[in-house]
Amino acid sequence: MKKDPKDQLSNYEYQFIGKPVPRHDAWDKVFGRTKYADDFDMPGMLFGKVLRSSYPAAKILSIDTSGAEKMPGVAAVLTAKDVPNNETVTRFGQTHQVGGFEGLYRVLADKKVRFMGEAVALVAAETEEIAEEALARIKVEYEQLPGVFDPLEAMNPDAYQVGEGDSNIICNYQVRKGDVKEGFSRSHVVVENTYRVPFVEHAFLEPESGIAWIDDSEIITIRVSTQVIEHFRDVADVLGIPHNKVRVIAPMVGGGFGSKEDITVETFLALLTWKTGKPVKMTWTREGSIISSSKRHPYVMKYKTGATRDGKLMAMEAQLISDAGAHVYLSPWVLLYSTVDATGPYDIPNVKVDSYTVLTNNTFTSANRGFGAPQVCFAYESQMDELARRLSLSPLEIRKRNYLRKGDALATGRVLEYGVETEKTAIKALEALGEPSMPSSPTEKIGQGLASGMMSYGRMTFLHDTSRSYVGIELDGSVTVRCGVQDIGGGQASSLASIAAEILGVPMEEIKVFIGDTALTPIAGTTTATRMLYMSGNATLKAATEVKKSLLPKAAEMLEASPEDLVFRDKKVFVRGAPARAIPLADVVKACAADGVQLYNVAQFNAPFRELIDFKTGQGQVFPDFTFGSHAVEVAVDTETGKVRVLKLVACYDVGQAINPLSAEGQIEGGALYGLGYALTEEVILDKGITLTPSFSEYLVPTSVDAPHVKTIMLESRDGAGPFGAKGIGEPSCNSIAPAVANAVANAIGARILDLPLTPEKILRSLQKL
Amino acid sequence: MRKLINVTINGVEYELGVKPNLTLLDLLRYEVGLTGTKKGCETGECGACTVILDGKPVTSCLVLAVQANGKKILTIEGLEKDGNLHPIQQAFVDKGAIQCGFCTSGMILSAKHLLEQNPSPSEAEIRKSISGNLCRCTGYQKIVQAIISVPGRTEK
Numbered sequence: 001m002k003k004d005p006k007d008q009l010s011n012y013e014y015q016f017i018g019k020p021v022p023r024h025d026a027w028d029k030v031f032g033r034t035k036y037a038d039d040f041d042m043p044g045m046l047f048g049k050v051l052r053s054s055y056p057a058a059k060i061l062s063i064d065t066s067g068a069e070k071m072p073g074v075a076a077v078l079t080a081k082d083v084p085n086n087e088t089v090t091r092f093g094q095t096h097q098v099g100g101f102e103g104l105y106r107v108l109a110d111k112k113v114r115f116m117g118e119a120v121a122l123v124a125a126e127t128e129e130i131a132e133e134a135l136a137r138i139k140v141e142y143e144q145l146p147g148v149f150d151p152l153e154a155m156n157p158d159a160y161q162v163g164e165g166d167s168n169i170i171c172n173y174q175v176r177k178g179d180v181k182e183g184f185s186r187s188h189v190v191v192e193n194t195y196r197v198p199f200v201e202h203a204f205l206e207p208e209s210g211i212a213w214i215d216d217s218e219i220i221t222i223r224v225s226t227q228v229i230e231h232f233r234d235v236a237d238v239l240g241i242p243h244n245k246v247r248v249i250a251p252m253v254g255g256g257f258g259s260k261e262d263i264t265v266e267t268f269l270a271l272l273t274w275k276t277g278k279p280v281k282m283t284w285t286r287e288g289s290i291i292s293s294s295k296r297h298p299y300v301m302k303y304k305t306g307a308t309r310d311g312k313l314m315a316m317e318a319q320l321i322s323d324a325g326a327h328v329y330l331s332p333w334v335l336l337y338s339t340v341d342a343t344g345p346y347d348i349p350n351v352k353v354d355s356y357t358v359l360t361n362n363t364f365t366s367a368n369r370g371f372g373a374p375q376v377c378f379a380y381e382s383q384m385d386e387l388a389r390r391l392s393l394s395p396l397e398i399r400k401r402n403y404l405r406k407g408d409a410l411a412t413g414r415v416l417e418y419g420v421e422t423e424k425t426a427i428k429a430l431e432a433l434g435e436p437s438m439p440s441s442p443t444e445k446i447g448q449g450l451a452s453g454m455m456s457y458g459r460m461t462f463l464h465d466t467s468r469s470y471v472g473i474e475l476d477g478s479v480t481v482r483c484g485v486q487d488i489g490g491g492q493a494s495s496l497a498s499i500a501a502e503i504l505g506v507p508m509e510e511i512k513v514f515i516g517d518t519a520l521t522p523i524a525g526t527t528t529a530t531r532m533l534y535m536s537g538n539a540t541l542k543a544a545t546e547v548k549k550s551l552l553p554k555a556a557e558m559l560e561a562s563p564e565d566l567v568f569r570d571k572k573v574f575v576r577g578a579p580a581r582a583i584p585l586a587d588v589v590k591a592c593a594a595d596g597v598q599l600y601n602v603a604q605f606n607a608p609f610r611e612l613i614d615f616k617t618g619q620g621q622v623f624p625d626f627t628f629g630s631h632a633v634e635v636a637v638d639t640e641t642g643k644v645r646v647l648k649l650v651a652c653y654d655v656g657q658a659i660n661p662l663s664a665e666g667q668i669e670g671g672a673l674y675g676l677g678y679a680l681t682e683e684v685i686l687d688k689g690i691t692l693t694p695s696f697s698e699y700l701v702p703t704s705v706d707a708p709h710v711k712t713i714m715l716e717s718r719d720g721a722g723p724f725g726a727k728g729i730g731e732p733s734c735n736s737i738a739p740a741v742a743n744a745v746a747n748a749i750g751a752r753i754l755d756l757p758l759t760p761e762k763i764l765r766s767l768q769k770l
Numbered sequence: 771m772r773k774l775i776n777v778t779i780n781g782v783e784y785e786l787g788v789k790p791n792l793t794l795l796d797l798l799r800y801e802v803g804l805t806g807t808k809k810g811c812e813t814g815e816c817g818a819c820t821v822i823l824d825g826k827p828v829t830s831c832l833v834l835a836v837q838a839n840g841k842k843i844l845t846i847e848g849l850e851k852d853g854n855l856h857p858i859q860q861a862f863v864d865k866g867a868i869q870c871g872f873c874t875s876g877m878i879l880s881a882k883h884l885l886e887q888n889p890s891p892s893e894a895e896i897r898k899s900i901s902g903n904l905c906r907c908t909g910y911q912k913i914v915q916a917i918i919s920v921p922g923r924t925e926k
Contacts, residue, residue, distance in 0.1 A: 022863045026863040026866075026868045028871075029871030030846075030878065031806070031846070031850060032804075032845070032847050032874075033806065035805065036805075036808070038805075038809065039805035202906075204872075205810045205872040205873050205905070205906055206808070206810065207811075252870070253870060254870045254872030257906070283809075286810070286812065286813065286815075286816075488870060489872075489907050490907075491869070663866065665912075666866050666908055666912055669908060669911045670869065670908050671909075673908075695813055695815060696811055696813075696904065703901045703904065704897040704900045704903070704910040704913070704914065705901045707910045
């Protein structure tokens with residue numbers, strides 16, 4: 001399975017891969033020219049608005065829209081009865097009709113509302129002001145219901161039923177390996193704790209937005225800020241029209257972090273344009289976004305971990321309960337990630353995991369950078385430090401005695417067949433952290449912390465994930481890539497340019513990558529699951545290699561050399577070792593065109609296809625591969641105020657092969673701060689279903705003065721499943737920050753805090769000063 | 771009822787009839803068509819809509835268009851000269867300070883104002899000057915490094 005990069009490049013030094021170069025989309029962005037979703041208008045367009053529920057749990061007794069409909073300038077008022085297929089059971093983002101899970105997606109609330117902010121009615125009007133006024137004139141009569149807001153309560157058989165089923169528990173997985181009873185009996189130390197992590201807001205800077213119109217061939221076209229253009233299928237199903245009558249275009253996205261993986265404005269826009277025949281634009285306010293879009297799952301995690309006197313892990317038992325909020329969405333998938341990752345990157349002979357995701361009347365939860373991995377990482381890495389403390393071992397030593405290595409199996413039986421460099425990442429991160437600083441005041445205590453983590457890249461293998469890419473070479477030697485990726489800021493498009501440039505020897509600026517259009521670019525799947533480089537990078541590599549292969553015979557003939565001796569570089573083809581024997585690439589292309597040689601290739605890359613795992617034992621393969629890494633941090637805790645300052649932060653990851661080190665480093669730095677917000681300040685607070693943090697004044701995203709300097713160390717094992725041996729880094733980069741900070745705080749103050757975020761209040765409580 | 775205002779945007783004079791409740795942000799984006807200024811929160815918290823108004827950075831979502839009457843406005847579109855990048859724009863490109871790009875316009879304008887006021891800011895001064903501009907992608911590090919690297923900045 002392991003790819004040797006030499007196979008692809010005949011042992012020739014890379015020209016573009018691994019070189020820090022500006023991203024090809026950077027120029028338009030600094031000029032302010034990039035047209036994001038809300039930057040695009042259509043003549044005669046209407047403005048769409050959403051009426052949201054006033055209660056987290058209530059019966060809808062009646063909806064009277066007549067007052068709104070009568071208003072001049074109002075073009076449409078829609079409620080659930082106007083939606084052809086309001087309650088579709090969709091398989092989000094899947095390209096194959098496989099899988100055991102279904103995400104229930106309801107376009108508009110019908111009969112019952114399940115969370116505060118749920119969409120109840122839609123309006124399209126000539127101006128935003130008229131649309132706003134029309135919303136105020138829709139009369140909805142509610143009968144309030146008690147609701148349930150705590151997932152543990154919601155698990156009771158007699159709890160309030162959030163949905164229409166007879167249980168709030170959506171799904172349950174189990175992992176069974178060995179015999180935990182036996183494992184604990186052979187442990188000298190057993191640590192038991194219950195950890196809690198909060199709701200988190202994605203806080204991308206670009207609110208949900210899009211515009212829809214019906215084009216001149218009756219196609220409903222939606223230009224939308226999304227991570228998944230393949231929702232065109234879901235939109236078509238909602239309208240009850242053929243899939244090929246809906247087109248979705250994704251412009252550059254102003255941040256996604258998972259929340260634009262689910263449908264946001266697409267179905268609303270499609271319905272309004274379909275009803276009115278006119279273009280309709282909809283952009284959510286920040287408050288609308290925070291109260292109605294998905295959140296990261298809060299978890300309650302009971303962990304029991306046992307080890308021998310010399311620190312060898314013997315058994316781990318975990319119960320994971322996640323709050324799915326009011327609708328299913330991706331909760332079962334997120335829970336599966338947590339379940340598989342529950343042991344962390346450790347070899348444990350006896351494992352028992354029971355996980356549940358539960359409906360409540362809170363805001364729904366779904367994908368958020370890390371997709372269930374950071375929650376359990378906080379728990380298992382806190383446990384490791386507690387074991388180390390009890391055994392008087394260093395945090396590094398206990399981990400070294402238990403890290404999984406290449407060829408080892410996870411508790412789910414999956415053997416790790418690609419690079420596993422976790423130990424190296426931990427050693428290097430700690431080395432770079434150095435000696436502890438001196439406190440800057442008598443009330444300040446310094447602490448250092450380490451945490452390692454693993455997170456998959458690539459989607460779950462039972463989804464049978466595929467991607468495709470078109471690479472074509474033009475008569476002047478410039479290159480066109482067409483690939484249906486969504487670029488959410490991670491350089492998803494630019495990395496494809498790097499790959500094509502490397503294979504065809506054409507400078508980056510002469511490669512044009514067309515992305516994100518279901519009508520014009522080959523379907524490449526979702527920009528989620530840290531899969532884009534792995535999947536579409538491999539597809540592009542394959543297509544570019546095929547194009548090169550098709551040019552080789554002619555080039556060899558023209559240079560009177562053997563094809564295997566030819567090098568493509570700087571838009572020239574030359575004989576290896578004799579760069580003077582060169583001809584312009586354009587001449588080769590023209591000669592090939594004259595001979596009728598195919599100048600393009602559309603390649604498909606298939607991830608490993610596996611069947612669903614056994615939900616009672618957890619045995620089977622769920623992911624193609626994992627990215628491993630470690631964070632080391634140093635904090636200063638003020639014992640008078642409870643304030644934590646992060647003084648040093650080191651992130652060390654094995655990225656396999658950095659395609660563009662500038663971009664990969666950017667992911668690691670950004671991921672570190674994303675995780676730091678999780679550790680210290682970020683929490684969406686809900687009081688009986690009502691969001692108390694609906695703006696950036698209450699929801700505290702780290703600013704530039706909160707951000708420490710991040711030292712990034714990238715290891716390159718060249719042993720990943722991606723192109724040139726790359727692994728994925730987007731999501732894994734935020735995984736182990738929170739536990740590293742928690743471990744550092746525990747090291748500083750001698751008390752462990754089990755709940756995120758680590759607010760001054762919690763720290764003072766743990767110091768018994770409150 | 772519309773009010774007549776005169777504004778100079780990126781050196782071009784405009785005479786515009788605007789509603790009294792129109793924000794400067796919406797004027798720029800939807801009336802003048804300068805969409806490089808971004809709308810992220812409309813409550814002055816994210817800084818994505820930062821423009822320079824008579825030499826000072828403002829969050830244009832909190833300024834009414836009528837308040838800009840008789841004033842000069844600089845937006846991201848006014849920074850390039852004859853298609854050439856301003857040195858701060860070039861630094862952002864070179865240092866990889868751009869990911870999704872949604873905060874970029876506001877960041878660059880905040881940085882421009884800083885460097886005009888203080889040609890040799892320390893890292894702490896740079897971080898403070900952009901602390902009203904949220905970025906969710908980069909962790910701010912490459913943005914800070916880009917501003918540090920702008921030619922003409924002298925080490926303190």
